[in-house]
Amino acid sequence: MSRKNAAYKSGRHFLQIPGPTNVPDRILRAMDMPTMDHRSPAFGELGRTVLTGCQAVFQTSGPVVIFPSSGTGAWEAAIVNTLSPGDSVLMYETGQFAALWHAMAKRLRLNVTLVPGDWRHGVDPADVERRLKADRDIKAVMVVHNETSTGVTSRIAEIRAAIDRADHPALLMVDVISSLGSVDYQHEAWGVDVTVACSQKGLMLPPGLGFNAMSPKALAVAKTGGMPRSYWDWQEMLTPNANGFFPYTPATNLLYGLREALAMLQEEGLANVFARHSRHAAATRAAVRAWGLEILCQEPSEYSPILTAVMMPDGHDADAFREVISETYDMSLGAGLGRLKGRVFRIGHLGDFNDLMLAGTLAGVEMGLHVGGVPHRRGGVAAALDLLAGRSPAPSQSAT
Numbered sequence: 001m002s003r004k005n006a007a008y009k010s011g012r013h014f015l016q017i018p019g020p021t022n023v024p025d026r027i028l029r030a031m032d033m034p035t036m037d038h039r040s041p042a043f044g045e046l047g048r049t050v051l052t053g054c055q056a057v058f059q060t061s062g063p064v065v066i067f068p069s070s071g072t073g074a075w076e077a078a079i080v081n082t083l084s085p086g087d088s089v090l091m092y093e094t095g096q097f098a099a100l101w102h103a104m105a106k107r108l109r110l111n112v113t114l115v116p117g118d119w120r121h122g123v124d125p126a127d128v129e130r131r132l133k134a135d136r137d138i139k140a141v142m143v144v145h146n147e148t149s150t151g152v153t154s155r156i157a158e159i160r161a162a163i164d165r166a167d168h169p170a171l172l173m174v175d176v177i178s179s180l181g182s183v184d185y186q187h188e189a190w191g192v193d194v195t196v197a198c199s200q201k202g203l204m205l206p207p208g209l210g211f212n213a214m215s216p217k218a219l220a221v222a223k224t225g226g227m228p229r230s231y232w233d234w235q236e237m238l239t240p241n242a243n244g245f246f247p248y249t250p251a252t253n254l255l256y257g258l259r260e261a262l263a264m265l266q267e268e269g270l271a272n273v274f275a276r277h278s279r280h281a282a283a284t285r286a287a288v289r290a291w292g293l294e295i296l297c298q299e300p301s302e303y304s305p306i307l308t309a310v311m312m313p314d315g316h317d318a319d320a321f322r323e324v325i326s327e328t329y330d331m332s333l334g335a336g337l338g339r340l341k342g343r344v345f346r347i348g349h350l351g352d353f354n355d356l357m358l359a360g361t362l363a364g365v366e367m368g369l370h371v372g373g374v375p376h377r378r379g380g381v382a383a384a385l386d387l388l389a390g391r392s393p394a395p396s397q398s399a400t
Contacts (some may be wrong), residue, residue, distance in 0.1 A: 015333035018198035018307035019178055020207055021256075021351030030260035031253045038252055039245070047244030050255055053262035056182055056217050057203075057270070058195060058213040060188040065237040066258075067210040068251040071198030072176040074210030075101055076108075077232035078173055078194045080185065081212075081222040085109035086255065087139040090131055090170070093117040094154060095147035096337040101175060105142070108227065113138075121148070122154030125162040132166035139170040140193075146179035149337040151309035151346065152297045153183065160191040171218060177201060180211075181265055182350045193218040196279060202331040204264070204351045205257045211293070242308045248290055248331045254290050262351075277305040280349040280358050283387045284308045287362045287380035296344055306350035307334065313375050318345045325368040329360065355388050 015022050036043050052195050054064040067073055091102050095117075105112050113135075115127065121389045123143050132138060141163060146153045156174055163172060171193040178183050181202025182193075187195045192215065199209035214222075214234065221235050230236070236247045253269065265273055281303060288295055288310050296309035312318045320331050334346030347356055347365065362381045369376045 003312050009330045010332070014329070014357075014361060014364060016348045016364075017238045017332050017334040018201070018346055018348035018350060020204075021204055021348065022353075023206060024204055024264070024352040026264065027257045029258040031302055033253060033256050036144045036252050036359065038250055040278075042229075043252070044244035045249075046255055046259060047241070047246065049244075049256045050262065051241055051244065053259070054211065054213075056200035057262065057265060058188075058197075058211075058317075059186040059196075059270075061215060062215050062216065062277065063219075063238055063241070064190065064213045065234055066250070066255075067212075067232070067237075067245075068208065068249075069198075070207055071175075071196065071210055071211035072100075072104070073232070074177075074196045074212055075104055075175065077210070077212050077229075077234070077366070078196050079105060080227040080229040080232050081214075081234050082171060082194060082218055082226055083108075083110060083139055084225055084227060086111055087134070088113065088137050088140055089140045090128070090138050091115070091121045091142045092144075092154075093119075094122055094144055094150065094152060094339070095119050097147060097148075097175065097177070098144045098149050099338060101142065101144065103187050119147075119150050120152065120296055120298045122299065125155060125158040125160055126300055128159055129166045130164035132163060132168040132170060135169065138168070138170045140173050142173045142175075144175040144177075145185060146176070146183060146304050146306060148307065149177040149309075149340060149346075151304040151307045152299075152302050154178065154305045156185070156192065157190045164191070171221065171237055178306055178350075181261075182273065182277045183304075187213045189214075189319060199254065199258065202350055203258065205254060205261055208251050208252065208254050209258065230380045234287070238296065258320075261341060274305070275279055276353075277350060279388070280353060280355075281305045281308060283358060283384040284349055286293075286387045287384040288365070290383035291366065291380040292375040293376060296340075307348045309334075309336075309340070312345070316372075316374050317342045321345060321372045323366060324372040328371055329364040329368060331364045331368075333365070358388070359385060 173194040180197040195213040196244040197211040200207040294311040336344040
């Protein structure tokens with residue numbers, strides 16, 4: 001019987017999409033609890049613990065609110081609390097998720113200047129400075145930190161510096177949905193006004209929690225402006241949050257898991273978490289180069305630590321290749337999204353992940369390239385293992 005028709009596949013499925021990520025057993029056990037009374041003192045203690053722990057991950061002393069929502073809901077919360085219909089905003093088309101946030105901004109009747117991009121580069125800080133100097137009416141600069149569809153990471157601290165050089169009052173709003181808890185991100189030190197995140201990426205949880213971190217400037221704007229809102233109202237959240245509670249029924253069991261996830265990140269140490277992700281990304285890129293394939297991101301300073309998008313050779317379809325991988329090796333790779341459909345596959349290397357898991361992932365890709373008849377050179381796994389082991393890169397080997 002072929003694997004395609006088999007009722008059972010031995011071993012664990014390799015979920016190597018760039019989110020939702022694998023949920024560690026430790027977090028699954030933490031969520032396997034009876035539902036708590038969300039008005040009880042015990043829940044207040046849980047709420048205070050996770051809200052304080054989130055501040056450490058966002059690297060801020062300011063408030064973080066948690067919505068029972070997807071990241072899309074957190075996008076909307078960022079907009080409706082700070083902006084009004086007709087406000088001018090500056091956005092950059094760095095990939096599919098930047099395009100989707102732009103579509104939401106248009107539906108909410110913002111006046112959006114969308115800077116087109118090739119999906120292979122991040123936001124150019126010099127362009128931000130130039131556009132802000134030419135337009136004092138822009139209310140917000142809205143960017144995606146790590147573009148999940150492309151494997152490109154924009155340089156947020158440099159964008160903040162560009163806004164400051166322009167001496168412009170615009171809010172800086174940043175989507176860290178795929179980078180929080182995996183890539184160094186400093187909400188407060190980098191002068192970000194609103195940060196948008198969610199639970200199912202670096203925080204290693206199932207989907208269902210959306211986050212906003214806010215600067216004092218953003219909170220002040222929200223008190224006097226913004227759009228009509230109820231569910232997404234920051235102030236409605238912040239008042240009960242002071243005692244660890246929520247204005248409506250929270251996702252209680254996900255908060256159990258969040259408490260455990262925050263503890264795991266603290267135990268490893270954020271600096272170690274960031275270094276681990278950077279190391280795995282470098283090993284993955286070493287494998288891709290050894291295979292003779294092309295990395296989508298073209299600027300080394302913008303390589304993503306959490307995923308690598310790989311371009312397929314001409315005449316080969318990435319989705320067909322992904323199907324080969326899935327059926328033959330029970331591994332899921334990320335699809336090409338939007339204009340990249342069929343042109344790239346994405347290797348996720350984020351969350352609760354170690355060297356041996358990466359080795360298995362890259363072995364599955366290399367075997368899949370052979371089985372799928374995709375032109376490549378052998379030796380990608382060896383190149384990655386050499387990097388992981390601290391050895392010099394292995395020489396290229398003959399093509400398959």
